[in-house]
Amino acid sequence: MTVLVSAVIPTYNRESYVGGAIESVLEQTYENVEVVVVNDGSTDGTESVLAEYADDDRVRVLRNDENRGIPYTMNRGVEAARGDYIGVFGDDDRWYPTKVEKQVAVLEGLGDDYCGVYTGGVIRDGSGEVVDRVRWDRGGDRFPEILVRNTVLPHSSHLVRAECFEAVGGFDESFDIACDWDLTIRLSKRWKWACIPEELVERTHHDGNVTGDPDYDVRCRAAVREKYAAELAANPDARRRFEAAAHRERGVRALEADDRTEAVRELSNAFVRERRGDHAALLALAPFGPRALSAARALRGVRG
Known part of the structure; x- marks a missing residue:
């Protein structure tokens, strides 16, 4: 059966x-x-x-x-x-x-x-x-x-x-x-x-x-950080990449809101913690504001 x-x-x-x-x-x-x-x-x-x-x-x-x-x-x-x-x-x-x-x-x-x-x-x-x-x-x-x-x-x-x-x-x-x-x-x-x-x-x-909440990813990560602090502390590499992702998410939200200074700061922190190509690409877009991000997304070149 x-x-x-x-x-x-x-x-x-x-x-x-x-x-x-x-x-x-x-x-x-x-x-x-x-x-x-x-x-x-x-x-x-x-x-x-x-x-x-x-x-x-x-x-x-x-x-x-x-x-x-x-x-x-x-x-x-x-x-x-x-x-x-x-x-x-x-x-x-x-x-x-x-x-x-x-x-x-x-x-x-x-x-x-x-x-x-x-x-x-x-x-x-x-x-x-x-x-x-x-x-x-x-x-x-x-x-x-x-x-x-x-x-x-x-x-x-x-x-x-x-x-x-x-x-x-x-x-x-x-x-x-x-x-x-x-x-x-x-x-x-x-x-x-x-x-x-x-x-x-x-x-x-x-x-x-x-x-659909624009801050959804940021709030999710904050909740996971709080609940799983011990697990993150026990896995330093995972914690480093977790924090890189947190900076990336905050940077993307800042870029969408046209806060270019904050976007550069957060995305720089993301790249320092995890030197990934998409982090570099987002950082390069940050000085040009949300229209540049939208254009990149339309081309599927960068996904925030």
């Missing part, structure tokens, strides 16, 4: 998105799937959309009495999931039809030293155009590299053993930003990852994305 795979979808006021997320699971070529949707106190028409699945025994809907936030809502879904493998993804994410089939085939051949498998993905804008691609081929031991930057991405592609979720305690509900990075760090401290570089998930960028 094939193992059961649970898809956990938290949703809040996304009536125009959540149905598509559910359908992307039900359309999987791997048939033994269930969907656990947790409605985080939506006040729009989300409840009506979810009611359309009342007669589908593959879909279970839970509802928070009030808006409790992403970590709590995801944990509630994971705790209710019955599958051997669990994937948590947003209501504006989509799984491609062969994703679960390919991941289960990989996971079934791995030992207990692996917690899960992730894949590549694409990001689309509101018009459906592809604006970015996420393609890694970095399986195996990801710690302490995962402290420097989260490269086990996209998170919507993760398929993780249920027992590993339970062992690390799920999502940290006190970690109100970058809870996916935080969970990936804790999983990576104990287990390896497998990677399928094929693009098997997609996300739509829109005004409601949490990651």
Whole structure:
């Protein structure tokens, strides 16, 4: 008998998105799937959309009495999931039809030293155009590299053993930003990852994305620095590159805001700590302001 795979979808006021997320699971070529949707106190028409699945025994809907936030809502879904493998993804994410089939085939051949498998993905804008691609081929031991930057991405592609979720305690509900990075760090401290570089998930960028906050990367890194200070101190090379990335992120934000002096200062610090070509390129752009950065991004030469 094939193992059961649970898809956990938290949703809040996304009536125009959540149905598509559910359908992307039900359309999987791997048939033994269930969907656990947790409605985080939506006040729009989300409840009506979810009611359309009342007669589908593959879909279970839970509802928070009030808006409790992403970590709590995801944990509630994971705790209710019955599958051997669990994937948590947003209501504006989509799984491609062969994703679960390919991941289960990989996971079934791995030992207990692996917690899960992730894949590549694409990001689309509101018009459906592809604006970015996420393609890694970095399986195996990801710690302490995962402290420097989260490269086990996209998170919507993760398929993780249920027992590993339970062992690390799920999502940290006190970690109100970058809870996916935080969970990936804790999983990576104990287990390896497998990677399928094929693009098997997609996300739509829109005004409601949490990651649309221009300071999102900066705030995520500050939260990780605080929680994992001991781990960073124990891994000096990772700490050096972590701080280089922090300077880079602050420098890019300054450049976008046309604070050229601050951009030069931060990007200089990034380059001193990690002499990478992209750091040098960003530093060269800093005196010319945000229009130069936009032009470079359009040419795909520099990504901030």
